[in-house]
Amino acid sequence: MSTKVTTATPVRLSYTNLLEPRAANAEKPDVLTYSTAILIPKSDTATLEAINASIKEALADGISKKWGGKTPPNLKNPMRDGDTDRPDDETYKGMMFINAKGPRGGAEKAILFDKTGTETVDPTVIYSGVQARVSIQFYAFDKQGNKGVAAGVTSVLSLETGDSLGAAVTPNGERSEFGITTPAGDAAAAFAAPAAAAGEESDPWTS
Numbered sequence: 081m082s083t084k085v086t087t088a089t090p091v092r093l094s095y096t097n098l099l100e101p102r103a104a105n106a107e108k109p110d111v112l113t114y115s116t117a118i119l120i121p122k123s124d125t126a127t128l129e130a131i132n133a134s135i136k137e138a139l140a141d142g143i144s145k146k147w148g149g150k151t152p153p154n155l156k157n158p159m160r161d162g163d164t165d166r167p168d169d170e171t172y173k174g175m176m177f178i179n180a181k182g183p184r185g186g187a188e189k190a191i192l193f194d195k196t197g198t199e200t201v202d203p204t205v206i207y208s209g210v211q212a213r214v215s216i217q218f219y220a221f222d223k224q225g226n227k228g229v230a231a232g233v234t235s236v237l238s239l240e241t242g243d244s245l246g247a248a249v250t251p252n253g254e255r256s257e258f259g260i261t262t263p264a265g266d267a268a269a270a271f272a273a274p275a276a277a278a279g280e281e282s283d284p285w286t287s
Contacts, residue, residue: 082134082137083134083137083138083141083217083218083219084134084215084216084217084218084234085127085130085131085134085215085216085218086213086214086215086216087120087127087213087214087215087216088126088127088213089124089126089127089213090211090212090213090239091118091119091120091127091211091212091213091214092118092119092171092175092209092210092211092212092242093116093117093118093119093206093207093208093209093210093212093214093236094116094117094118094119094171094172094177094208094209094245095115095116095117095179095208096115096116096117096206096207096208096209096210097113097114097115097116098114098115098116098182098189098190098192098206098233098236099189099192099201099203099206100114101113101114101115101182101186101189102115104186113181113182113185113186113187114181114182114186114187114188114189114190115179115180115181115182115186116179116180116208116233116236117177117178117179117180118177118178118179118180118214118216118231118233119162119171119172119175119176119177120175120176120177120178121174121175121176122174122175122176123174128159128176131159131178131216131218132159134216134218135157135158135159135218135229137218138218138219138220138229139151139155139220139229141219141220142220142221142222142227142228142229143220145220146220146222146227147222147227152227154227155227155228155229156221156226156227156228156229156230157228157229158178158179158180158218158228158229158230158231159176159177159178160176160177160178160179161176161177162174162175162176162177163175165177171245178216178231179231180214180216180231180232180233181230181231181232181233182232182233183217183232183234185232186232190233190234190235190236191234191235191236192205192206192235192236192238193235193236193237193238194238194240195237195238195239195240197237200238205238205240206236206238207244208244208245209242209243209244209245210238210239210240210241210242211238211239211241211242212236212237212238212239213236213237213239214233214235214236214237215233215234215235215236216231216232216233216234217231217232217233217234218230218231218232219232
């Protein structure tokens with residue numbers, strides 16, 4: 081059994097900081113990490129079963145290698161329920177979700193692909209709200225008194241669909257602020273800013 085899952089069906093990214101790292105802890109503004117939340121529909125039972133199996137494998141690894149053959153109390157589980165943990169957020173309705181960092185605890189950037197499999201750093205391809213397939217590595221951790229299983233996203237294949245979860249900013253929309261008619265030839269050049277730049281209301285990494 082593997083502690084890594086590559087989703088075969090689309091998931092959705094939220095609070096996505098995969099192009100540029102950000103400070104996850106206000107008390108440590110110099111510690112920057114790559115991260116994203118990964119939303120999986122509750123109806124996608126095959127993906128959820130594969131993830132839960134990998135979490136159990138990572139937990140077993142921690143018991144044998146980190147915790148002396150015993151299961152510590154109050155273990156942290158990376159799988160969370162959007163309906164109970166974020167009941168006021170419509171995006172999380174009917175979803176399970178995982179907060180995942182990039183490789184090496186978020187110190188490194190995940191490998192990012194567009195829908196053709198070409199590596200990309202395009203913010204119109206990788207953004208908060210995009211549908212994607214992802215590879216997630218689960219691992220046991222024991223840090224500062226906290227023990228459990230954490231998730232790291234190692235790669236993302238963007239499907240290049242899905243509305244941005246932030247307030248999208250486009251050249252066409254900004255022209256209208258000045259009362260300028262949008263040139264027809266510029267319609268295809270509209271740029272949707274990622275939610276990380278536009279700003280979502282709250283941040284699960286600080287909760």
